[in-house]
Structures are given as structure tokens and as C-alpha cells.
Amino acid sequence: MNLTNSLVIKFKFRGNFITTPFLLHSNFSTNRSMLPKITNLNHALNLFDEMSQRRPLPSVVQFNQLLHLVTKMKHFSSSLHLFNQMCSLGVPVNEYSMSIAIKCCCQLNHTKDGFALLGSCFRRAIPPDVYIFSALLDGLVIEDKIFEAEMLFKKLVKQKLCEPNVVMYNTMIKGLCKFGNNVTAVALLRLMEQKNCQPSIITYSTIIDSLCKDRLIDDAFKLFKEMVFEKRILPNVITYTSLIRGLCNIGRWDEASNLLKEMEDENISPNVQTFNVLVDAFCKEGKVEEAEAVINIMIERDKAPDLVTYSSLIDGYCLRGEMIKAREIFDSMTLRGLVPNVVTYSSLLNGYCKNRNIEEAMQMFRQMTRQGLKPNVVTYNTMLQGLFQVGHCVAARKLFDEMHAQGLIPDHCTYRIVLDGLCNNHLVEDALSLFHLLGDAKLNYDIFVYSILIDGAGKCGKFHIARNLFHDLIDKGLQPDVRTYTVMINAFCQEGILHDAKHLFLKMEECGYPPNNVTYCVLLQGYLKNKHCDDVEMLLQEMGDRGYSLDASTLSLFIDHIAAGLLDRSMLKLLGKLVPKELLNDPRLCDWE
């Protein structure tokens, strides 16, 4: 390794950065032997000790270099500690030292401390620069304080406290994307062009990734083309990986495969993460053989599968109910030098739970704790759902309390799982009192929660409660979605109030939420069960026009009605058009048409 090349220091020269090889002479001899060797934290800490004992003290530049190295290794708390020691030693810290210290606070989720350090910049007469503000902005984004982030950004621009550079724009764009605000993200991209700050591949990749996550794949490609053909920015492996994932997620496999070819033609090799996207996509479709084939290619190409790869594969086998195979992969990971983490465990636990093997799930849950892994909210959610599914409500309650004792805060998923679990185990009263007890502003404004409770109340014959909940959510200004309408229609049908069911069915369309397959089936079942057959034929016709099909239980009900002479056999022809392929081999349908 060439020492001269590896030790490059940036000198500020007439306001421009120029890079100059840092020539090493006698007084830097210790540097020469130590700095390039720094590969881990201990080396860095030892060097710091050694440096702080030298007299005179090394310059702030040398300390900053070391600080920068430690930060690069992501040892943020150590870096902060060193910064504090620098201050105690009397090293005249500058804006670079401050920016590193602030960056560390922000990356540690202590943006507040970062702002405190900003205050100390002013006290030390160090004018904060764009790096410092970018670090703070990123901290706010990391902590999901998007409103504060936007305020800071606007304030910096308006009061001309600093001229945003491409990194700062990218950070703000990342924040907007994180909150699904793609429109403003693109607007900011346009603003930076207008201000002559050229967007980079990072700017484009950030927005492209966000559009892909929101399934706006065509918009993503529009931006991709703009980047390549207008801006002449070459896409890299990250850009391609985002697009391939976007395509896989919406099932556009051929295009994903073409894009993979395209990127290889451009001499951009897929990396572990690109392959992971493919493995995950195959596994989510239950195509574990294909996933295994991808993994073999990874091994051939020296792109060692990692925890993510195997977690996806475990998911794939769990989805197919092949728990022995899933467990085999889990157990063999250690042999490959990979130690399962909380996510891997959660995947396996979810598999056991979904396949109703709660005993094995419980055992593994305890095993992970013994191995020193702390279950997180997702792990508890998985277990809670598993326990409710097999009706172990008392055990679920115990686990819920345990979660609390561990200092974990239940999230939206937790409440949805618990409320749904209680409803499905005929404990609607408990669900409702929990809902009212919580009174949590967020929970009370969660449309999913309302759907769960309305469904639960309706199915337990507590119709008035279901209807009150529906009015309640309207009063709060919540917008019911297709599921909310559907469960409410179901509740009306069960109560035999078909007039209101039909009214709501028509209303949802007016409100921009057209009924789906399930809604039609629910209403049809309601009509049949209540022997109210006037609209049935029309509804079936509409379903055909919309390309919908009947589910197994609705179809069964129709056949029973026809067999009992309650419906005319002429309806069979219409029904035949609405039978999904997988139901066509039902023996009862043999004499159709």
C-alpha cells in the first residue's frame, strides 16, 4: 500500500479544496507508522491517548482526522467521547470538529444534543456551516421529525443562514420521501436545478426508490429516463436494484428480468442486495426452488448470501407450510457463519404461528432470549397473533404484560392484533373496553381499528355497537375505506336490514371507494340468506362487468339455493361466468350448462 496516497489531507486553499499528498517527515514519524494501520476502534483509541500525551499537542487537524475515522467506523459514542476529551485537553476545536460531534449526536438519535452543540458553536464563535446544518437536518429526519426538518430547511434558506448544497437537498428529499411526500420531493429536485445546484445520482435514486416503494413504477421510470438521457447521469447498482424491486413487487417479472439483463450489459454487476430482492420476490410467491437457484448463483459469483437472504428463504418455506425445511435453514445458518438475529427469529416464529404450532413458536421465543437476543415489538406482535389464533387469550394477555414490562411500547400493529384477537375469540366487550380505555389519539383515528371492531361487533350480534362505531368514525372525520364499508354492510345484512346495506353499497361507490369482490360477495350472501332475491341477478351481472369472481362460500350458497328450488336454474349460466378457475373442478359443478 502506498502510504503517500493513503494519507491525503485536504487543505483549504483560497476558499477551494485542493487535495495534496501529505508528505511525512520526521516529526510525523509516529503518524506514519500508526495512522494507516488503524483498522479498529482500539487502534484509534490508543492513538488518541498517545497523541494527547505529546507536547506540544498535535494540531486540531490531526485530531479531526482521527475523529473522522472513528465516525466512519460508526462508533459514534466513542467519537463523541473523544471530542469531549479534545475539548478538555484544550484543543482549539473548529467547525470540522463540531460538525463531526453534531453528526454523532444526530446519528445516535440524540438530535437534541446536536442542537445543544450548535449553541456551543455560537458561544465559541464558530459560525455553523452547511455540513453542521446538514447533520442536524439528517438527525431530524432520522427521528421522523419531518415538520421540524422542513422548518429548519426553510429557515436556513429564508434567513440565508447557509446556501444548501447537494447533500443538504438530498437529505431534505430523503426526509420527504420517508414520509411518502414524493410530490414535494420532486418539487425540491426542480428547485435545486433552478438554483443551479445539480442533482446527483443520489438525488434521483432517493426519489426513484420512494416511487417504487409506493408502487408508482411508471413515474419512477420517467425520472430514471430523465436522469439518464437528459442529465446524462449513469445509473448504478443501487438505482437498478430499486427499480427491480419495484417491478417484482407488482409482479412485473419479465420487466424485472429485462432490467437485470440491461444492468449486466452495462457492466454493472448485481450485488448481494440485488440478489436479495430476487430471492425475496420469489419467496413471497412461494417459489422457493427459484429462490434457491438464485442463492446458488450468488455463491458461484462470490456474493455470499447474508442474513437477509436466509430470512427471506425461511419466509418462503414458512409460507408453504414446510416448517421442517424452514427450521433446517435456520439451524444451518450458524454453520455458514451467520448468527440469526431478531429478524430471522421473527420470520421463523411467524412461520410456526401461521402454521398453528404455537408450542414450537413459544420454545423458540424463549430460546432467542436465552441467546441474548431481545425480542422487539415485531416479535411480540408475531407471538400475540399466534396465541390469539389458537385461542390462547390468557397466554396472550400474559405476553402483552411481559412486553410492557420489557419497556416496549405497543405500536399500531399490536393494538390491531390484540383487538382482532379479542373479537375473534368472542371477547368483543373486552376489545371495546380496551379501545375506550386506551383513548389513544392515534388509535382512535385508525380506520383499520374501526374496521376490526365493527366486524367483531357485527359478528357477535352486537349490531347497535357496530352502527355506533361507524357513526363515531364519520363524526371524527375519518374516511371509511373499502373494508370499513364492507364490514358495515355485512353487519347490516346479518341484522337483516337490507335496505341500509344496499344504501351503503351505493354510497361507497359515490365516495370514490368502489366495492370489490368481497363487498359483492358479502352483499349477495346477505340477500340470499334473507331470501331477498330481486337484485341478485343484477349484482352478478355487475360483477361480471367488473371482472370480479365469486368466492367458494358464496358460490356454495348459490348452489344450495338452486338445489332447494329457491333460485331459478337459469341463473347457473350467469354463475358459471363468475367461477374462478381453481373452483372449476368442484364435482357439484359438473352438470353446469
Add this chain to the structure above:
DNA sequence: ATAGGGTTAG
């Protein structure tokens, strides 16, 4: 210094 991966939800 800024961008991409894995677990839960009706």
C-alpha cells in the same frame, strides 16, 4: 458527510 435489503397488521 447524502441513496438501496429482511420480521408484525384488517
